[in-house]
Amino acid sequence: MTARILDGKAIAARLRLDLKAEIARLADKHGRAPGLAVILVGEDAASQVYVRNKKKACLDIGLISEEFSQTLPAQTSQQHLLGLIAELNANPKVDGILVQMPVPEHIDPETIIEAIDPGKDVDGFHPYNVGRLAARMPALRSCTPYGCMKLLEETGVDLHGQEAVIVGASNIVGRPMALELLLAGATVTVAHKFTRNLQEHIERADIVVAAAGKPGLVRGEWIKKDAIVIDVGINHGNDGKLTGDVEFESAAQRTAWITPVPGGVGPMTITMLLSNTVQAFREHLGDNQ
Numbered sequence: 001m002t003a004r005i006l007d008g009k010a011i012a013a014r015l016r017l018d019l020k021a022e023i024a025r026l027a028d029k030h031g032r033a034p035g036l037a038v039i040l041v042g043e044d045a046a047s048q049v050y051v052r053n054k055k056k057a058c059l060d061i062g063l064i065s066e067e068f069s070q071t072l073p074a075q076t077s078q079q080h081l082l083g084l085i086a087e088l089n090a091n092p093k094v095d096g097i098l099v100q101m102p103v104p105e106h107i108d109p110e111t112i113i114e115a116i117d118p119g120k121d122v123d124g125f126h127p128y129n130v131g132r133l134a135a136r137m138p139a140l141r142s143c144t145p146y147g148c149m150k151l152l153e154e155t156g157v158d159l160h161g162q163e164a165v166i167v168g169a170s171n172i173v174g175r176p177m178a179l180e181l182l183l184a185g186a187t188v189t190v191a192h193k194f195t196r197n198l199q200e201h202i203e204r205a206d207i208v209v210a211a212a213g214k215p216g217l218v219r220g221e222w223i224k225k226d227a228i229v230i231d232v233g234i235n236h237g238n239d240g241k242l243t244g245d246v247e248f249e250s251a252a253q254r255t256a257w258i259t260p261v262p263g264g265v266g267p268m269t270i271t272m273l274l275s276n277t278v279q280a281f282r283e284h285l286g287d288n289q
Protein backbone atom coordinates (compact mmCIF):
# COMPACT_ATOMS: atom_id res chain seq x y z
CA MET A 1 0.00 0.00 0.00
CA THR A 2 1.05 3.60 -0.46
CA ALA A 3 1.92 5.43 2.73
CA ARG A 4 -0.31 8.23 3.77
CA ILE A 5 1.65 11.33 4.66
CA LEU A 6 1.03 12.89 8.05
CA ASP A 7 1.23 16.47 6.86
CA GLY A 8 2.32 18.35 9.98
CA LYS A 9 2.37 21.65 8.15
CA ALA A 10 -1.29 21.42 7.14
CA ILE A 11 -2.42 20.04 10.50
CA ALA A 12 -0.49 22.75 12.35
CA ALA A 13 -2.03 25.46 10.13
CA ARG A 14 -5.51 24.17 10.95
CA LEU A 15 -4.80 24.03 14.69
CA ARG A 16 -3.34 27.56 14.62
CA LEU A 17 -6.48 28.90 12.96
CA ASP A 18 -8.54 27.35 15.78
CA LEU A 19 -6.17 28.88 18.35
CA LYS A 20 -6.38 32.28 16.69
CA ALA A 21 -10.18 32.26 16.99
CA GLU A 22 -9.98 31.11 20.61
CA ILE A 23 -7.45 33.84 21.48
CA ALA A 24 -9.68 36.53 19.94
CA ARG A 25 -12.59 35.26 22.02
CA LEU A 26 -10.50 35.06 25.22
CA ALA A 27 -8.98 38.51 24.68
CA ASP A 28 -12.43 39.97 24.23
CA LYS A 29 -13.69 38.30 27.37
CA HIS A 30 -10.72 39.03 29.64
CA GLY A 31 -9.47 42.33 28.26
CA ARG A 32 -6.04 41.01 27.34
CA ALA A 33 -4.49 38.36 25.09
CA PRO A 34 -2.20 35.62 26.45
CA GLY A 35 1.46 36.68 26.80
CA LEU A 36 4.55 34.61 26.03
CA ALA A 37 8.06 35.74 27.01
CA VAL A 38 10.77 34.23 24.80
CA ILE A 39 14.27 34.67 26.22
CA LEU A 40 17.36 34.08 24.12
CA VAL A 41 20.83 34.23 25.66
CA GLY A 42 23.69 34.57 23.16
CA GLU A 43 23.92 34.50 19.40
CA ASP A 44 23.61 30.86 18.42
CA ALA A 45 22.45 31.03 14.78
CA ALA A 46 19.99 28.12 14.97
CA SER A 47 18.49 29.46 18.22
CA GLN A 48 18.01 32.88 16.62
CA VAL A 49 15.99 31.26 13.83
CA TYR A 50 13.89 29.22 16.31
CA VAL A 51 13.18 32.30 18.44
CA ARG A 52 12.26 34.38 15.41
CA ASN A 53 9.86 31.65 14.22
CA LYS A 54 8.26 31.38 17.66
CA LYS A 55 7.73 35.14 17.96
CA LYS A 56 6.30 35.31 14.44
CA ALA A 57 3.94 32.41 15.19
CA CYS A 58 2.74 34.34 18.28
CA LEU A 59 2.14 37.48 16.25
CA ASP A 60 0.24 35.56 13.56
CA ILE A 61 -2.36 34.23 15.99
CA GLY A 62 -2.65 37.20 18.35
CA LEU A 63 -0.44 36.13 21.28
CA ILE A 64 1.56 38.95 22.84
CA SER A 65 5.24 38.11 22.78
CA GLU A 66 7.51 40.95 21.61
CA GLU A 67 6.67 43.13 24.62
CA PHE A 68 7.92 40.51 27.12
CA SER A 69 10.73 38.91 25.10
CA GLN A 70 14.43 39.72 25.39
CA THR A 71 17.69 38.80 23.75
CA LEU A 72 20.54 38.89 26.24
CA PRO A 73 24.26 38.93 25.48
CA ALA A 74 26.17 35.61 25.66
CA GLN A 75 28.07 36.76 28.77
CA THR A 76 24.85 37.31 30.77
CA SER A 77 25.31 35.84 34.25
CA GLN A 78 23.12 33.04 35.56
CA GLN A 79 22.11 35.33 38.40
CA HIS A 80 20.89 38.00 35.98
CA LEU A 81 18.89 35.44 34.02
CA LEU A 82 17.36 34.07 37.23
CA GLY A 83 16.40 37.64 38.19
CA LEU A 84 14.65 38.13 34.85
CA ILE A 85 12.80 34.83 35.25
CA ALA A 86 11.66 35.88 38.75
CA GLU A 87 10.28 39.14 37.29
CA LEU A 88 8.44 37.28 34.54
CA ASN A 89 7.10 34.74 37.05
CA ALA A 90 5.63 37.68 39.01
CA ASN A 91 4.25 39.53 35.98
CA PRO A 92 0.49 38.81 35.76
CA LYS A 93 0.43 39.62 32.03
CA VAL A 94 2.95 36.88 31.25
CA ASP A 95 1.34 33.45 30.93
CA GLY A 96 4.25 31.57 29.41
CA ILE A 97 8.04 31.77 29.77
CA LEU A 98 10.42 30.09 27.40
CA VAL A 99 14.19 30.21 27.70
CA GLN A 100 15.63 29.03 24.40
CA MET A 101 18.01 26.10 24.84
CA PRO A 102 20.91 25.61 24.68
CA VAL A 103 22.04 28.35 27.07
CA PRO A 104 25.76 29.33 27.15
CA GLU A 105 28.01 26.89 29.03
CA HIS A 106 28.42 28.99 32.18
CA ILE A 107 24.66 28.74 32.78
CA ASP A 108 23.16 25.53 34.18
CA PRO A 109 20.09 24.61 32.09
CA GLU A 110 18.44 22.58 34.89
CA THR A 111 18.65 25.51 37.31
CA ILE A 112 17.02 27.75 34.70
CA ILE A 113 14.23 25.28 33.90
CA GLU A 114 13.50 24.75 37.60
CA ALA A 115 13.35 28.52 38.22
CA ILE A 116 10.39 28.95 35.84
CA ASP A 117 6.98 28.88 37.54
CA PRO A 118 5.60 25.43 36.51
CA GLY A 119 2.31 27.14 35.63
CA LYS A 120 4.19 29.26 33.07
CA ASP A 121 6.49 26.48 31.82
CA VAL A 122 4.99 26.32 28.32
CA ASP A 123 7.89 24.20 27.02
CA GLY A 124 6.76 21.54 29.50
CA PHE A 125 10.36 20.88 30.62
CA HIS A 126 9.98 21.58 34.36
CA PRO A 127 10.27 18.40 36.49
CA TYR A 128 6.86 19.27 37.96
CA ASN A 129 5.21 19.06 34.54
CA VAL A 130 7.14 15.94 33.51
CA GLY A 131 6.16 14.39 36.86
CA ARG A 132 2.50 15.27 36.31
CA LEU A 133 2.64 13.42 32.99
CA ALA A 134 4.32 10.43 34.65
CA ALA A 135 1.60 10.38 37.31
CA ARG A 136 -1.17 10.43 34.65
CA MET A 137 -2.22 13.96 35.53
CA PRO A 138 -0.78 15.95 32.62
CA ALA A 139 -0.61 19.73 33.02
CA LEU A 140 1.66 21.59 30.57
CA ARG A 141 3.06 18.93 28.24
CA SER A 142 6.41 18.94 26.43
CA CYS A 143 5.72 20.46 23.05
CA THR A 144 7.40 18.00 20.68
CA PRO A 145 5.93 14.80 22.16
CA TYR A 146 2.58 16.56 22.54
CA GLY A 147 2.74 17.48 18.84
CA CYS A 148 3.58 13.85 17.97
CA MET A 149 0.50 12.72 19.91
CA LYS A 150 -1.65 15.16 17.91
CA LEU A 151 -0.22 13.67 14.70
CA LEU A 152 -1.01 10.15 15.92
CA GLU A 153 -4.53 11.32 16.76
CA GLU A 154 -4.94 12.41 13.12
CA THR A 155 -4.44 8.81 11.95
CA GLY A 156 -7.56 7.76 13.85
CA VAL A 157 -5.73 4.63 15.04
CA ASP A 158 -6.56 3.42 18.55
CA LEU A 159 -3.26 3.41 20.43
CA HIS A 160 -4.31 0.96 23.14
CA GLY A 161 -2.10 -2.11 23.09
CA GLN A 162 0.01 -0.91 20.14
CA GLU A 163 3.71 -1.77 20.26
CA ALA A 164 5.47 1.60 20.28
CA VAL A 165 9.22 1.94 19.94
CA ILE A 166 10.83 5.30 20.63
CA VAL A 167 14.38 5.82 19.44
CA GLY A 168 16.05 8.34 21.75
CA ALA A 169 15.68 8.98 25.47
CA SER A 170 16.33 12.70 25.91
CA ASN A 171 14.49 14.82 28.46
CA ILE A 172 12.84 16.91 25.78
CA VAL A 173 11.71 14.23 23.33
CA GLY A 174 12.25 10.52 24.05
CA ARG A 175 11.34 10.35 27.74
CA PRO A 176 8.18 12.50 27.69
CA MET A 177 7.20 10.73 24.44
CA ALA A 178 7.35 7.42 26.29
CA LEU A 179 5.13 8.83 29.03
CA GLU A 180 2.63 10.17 26.48
CA LEU A 181 2.37 6.83 24.69
CA LEU A 182 2.09 4.95 27.97
CA LEU A 183 -0.73 7.28 29.02
CA ALA A 184 -2.43 6.55 25.70
CA GLY A 185 -2.31 2.81 26.43
CA ALA A 186 0.54 1.72 24.15
CA THR A 187 3.17 -0.86 25.11
CA VAL A 188 6.31 1.23 25.11
CA THR A 189 9.97 0.47 24.47
CA VAL A 190 12.56 3.22 24.65
CA ALA A 191 15.74 2.59 22.65
CA HIS A 192 18.85 4.72 23.19
CA LYS A 193 22.53 4.71 22.40
CA PHE A 194 23.21 1.67 24.62
CA THR A 195 20.38 -0.39 23.12
CA ARG A 196 21.57 -3.63 21.54
CA ASN A 197 20.09 -4.58 18.20
CA LEU A 198 17.82 -1.65 17.40
CA GLN A 199 16.59 -3.50 14.32
CA GLU A 200 14.90 -6.20 16.42
CA HIS A 201 12.91 -3.59 18.33
CA ILE A 202 11.90 -1.64 15.23
CA GLU A 203 10.78 -4.78 13.41
CA ARG A 204 8.00 -5.47 15.89
CA ALA A 205 6.84 -1.85 16.28
CA ASP A 206 3.37 -0.74 15.22
CA ILE A 207 4.47 2.80 15.98
CA VAL A 208 8.02 4.12 15.59
CA VAL A 209 9.00 7.52 16.95
CA ALA A 210 12.55 8.32 15.85
CA ALA A 211 14.35 11.04 17.83
CA ALA A 212 18.07 10.31 17.86
CA GLY A 213 19.40 12.99 15.53
CA LYS A 214 21.16 10.37 13.35
CA PRO A 215 20.34 10.51 9.63
CA GLY A 216 19.12 7.18 8.24
CA LEU A 217 19.55 5.38 11.60
CA VAL A 218 16.22 3.62 11.11
CA ARG A 219 16.38 1.59 7.91
CA GLY A 220 13.28 1.46 5.74
CA GLU A 221 13.40 -2.35 5.46
CA TRP A 222 13.16 -2.73 9.26
CA ILE A 223 9.72 -1.11 9.35
CA LYS A 224 6.80 -3.47 9.95
CA LYS A 225 4.15 -3.44 7.26
CA ASP A 226 1.43 -0.84 7.98
CA ALA A 227 3.33 0.70 10.88
CA ILE A 228 3.05 4.41 11.72
CA VAL A 229 6.33 6.31 11.62
CA ILE A 230 6.84 9.67 13.31
CA ASP A 231 10.25 11.08 12.46
CA VAL A 232 11.33 13.77 14.93
CA GLY A 233 14.97 13.89 13.76
CA ILE A 234 16.30 16.98 12.04
CA ASN A 235 19.62 16.45 10.31
CA HIS A 236 21.38 18.96 8.07
CA GLY A 237 22.86 17.25 5.00
CA ASN A 238 25.99 18.49 3.21
CA ASP A 239 23.74 19.42 0.30
CA GLY A 240 21.84 21.82 2.59
CA LYS A 241 18.81 19.52 2.72
CA LEU A 242 17.08 18.46 5.92
CA THR A 243 16.50 14.79 6.58
CA GLY A 244 15.07 12.78 9.44
CA ASP A 245 16.35 9.70 11.26
CA VAL A 246 14.31 7.29 9.12
CA GLU A 247 15.10 6.32 5.52
CA PHE A 248 11.98 7.95 4.16
CA GLU A 249 11.62 6.48 0.65
CA SER A 250 12.01 2.83 1.61
CA ALA A 251 10.08 3.20 4.87
CA ALA A 252 7.17 4.82 3.04
CA GLN A 253 6.84 1.66 0.90
CA ARG A 254 5.78 -0.19 4.05
CA THR A 255 4.10 2.27 6.39
CA ALA A 256 0.42 3.11 6.77
CA TRP A 257 1.38 6.63 7.84
CA ILE A 258 4.64 8.53 7.89
CA THR A 259 5.73 12.10 8.65
CA PRO A 260 7.96 13.95 6.18
CA VAL A 261 11.06 15.91 7.22
CA PRO A 262 10.71 18.85 6.97
CA GLY A 263 6.97 19.52 7.32
CA GLY A 264 6.09 16.80 9.83
CA VAL A 265 6.85 17.18 13.53
CA GLY A 266 8.56 20.60 13.31
CA PRO A 267 5.47 22.76 12.65
CA MET A 268 3.58 20.83 15.34
CA THR A 269 6.16 21.64 18.04
CA ILE A 270 5.63 25.40 17.74
CA THR A 271 1.88 24.90 17.52
CA MET A 272 1.84 23.05 20.83
CA LEU A 273 3.88 25.86 22.39
CA LEU A 274 1.14 28.27 21.32
CA SER A 275 -1.53 25.90 22.60
CA ASN A 276 0.27 25.53 25.95
CA THR A 277 0.41 29.32 26.29
CA VAL A 278 -3.34 29.55 25.76
CA GLN A 279 -3.86 26.73 28.26
CA ALA A 280 -1.66 28.49 30.85
CA PHE A 281 -3.60 31.74 30.30
CA ARG A 282 -6.93 30.01 30.88
CA GLU A 283 -5.62 28.40 34.03
CA HIS A 284 -4.26 31.71 35.35
CA LEU A 285 -7.66 33.29 34.82
CA GLY A 286 -9.65 30.28 35.99
CA ASP A 287 -11.41 30.12 32.61
CA ASN A 288 -12.45 26.56 31.83
CA GLN A 289 -15.05 27.43 29.17
Ligand code: NAD
Binding pocket: 144, 167, 168, 169, 170, 171, 172, 173, 174, 191, 192, 193, 194, 195, 198, 211, 212, 213, 214, 217, 232, 233, 234, 235, 265, 266, 267, 269
Ligand atom coordinates in the same frame (compact mmCIF):
# COMPACT_ATOMS: atom_id res chain seq x y z
P1 NAD B 1 19.63 14.31 22.15
O1 NAD B 1 20.97 14.32 21.48
O2 NAD B 1 19.43 15.02 23.43
O3 NAD B 1 19.19 12.81 22.35
C1 NAD B 1 19.40 11.83 21.39
C2 NAD B 1 18.98 10.49 21.93
O4 NAD B 1 19.20 9.53 20.90
C3 NAD B 1 19.77 10.03 23.15
O5 NAD B 1 18.88 9.53 24.12
C4 NAD B 1 20.67 8.91 22.62
O6 NAD B 1 20.88 7.89 23.59
C5 NAD B 1 19.86 8.40 21.45
N1 NAD B 1 20.69 7.77 20.42
C6 NAD B 1 21.83 8.25 19.87
N2 NAD B 1 22.34 7.34 19.00
C7 NAD B 1 21.51 6.29 19.00
C8 NAD B 1 21.51 5.05 18.32
N3 NAD B 1 22.49 4.72 17.48
N4 NAD B 1 20.51 4.18 18.58
C9 NAD B 1 19.51 4.50 19.45
N5 NAD B 1 19.46 5.68 20.11
C10 NAD B 1 20.45 6.56 19.89
O7 NAD B 1 18.63 14.85 21.03
P2 NAD B 1 17.14 15.46 21.17
O8 NAD B 1 17.23 16.84 21.66
O9 NAD B 1 16.24 14.48 21.83
O10 NAD B 1 16.75 15.53 19.61
C11 NAD B 1 16.73 14.37 18.81
C12 NAD B 1 16.50 14.77 17.35
O11 NAD B 1 15.22 15.37 17.26
C13 NAD B 1 17.49 15.82 16.82
O12 NAD B 1 17.68 15.56 15.45
C14 NAD B 1 16.75 17.13 17.01
O13 NAD B 1 17.17 18.12 16.11
C15 NAD B 1 15.35 16.68 16.73
N6 NAD B 1 14.31 17.52 17.36
C16 NAD B 1 13.30 17.93 16.56
C17 NAD B 1 12.29 18.69 17.10
C18 NAD B 1 11.18 19.11 16.19
O14 NAD B 1 10.40 19.96 16.56
N7 NAD B 1 11.03 18.51 15.02
C19 NAD B 1 12.29 19.03 18.44
C20 NAD B 1 13.32 18.56 19.27
C21 NAD B 1 14.33 17.80 18.69
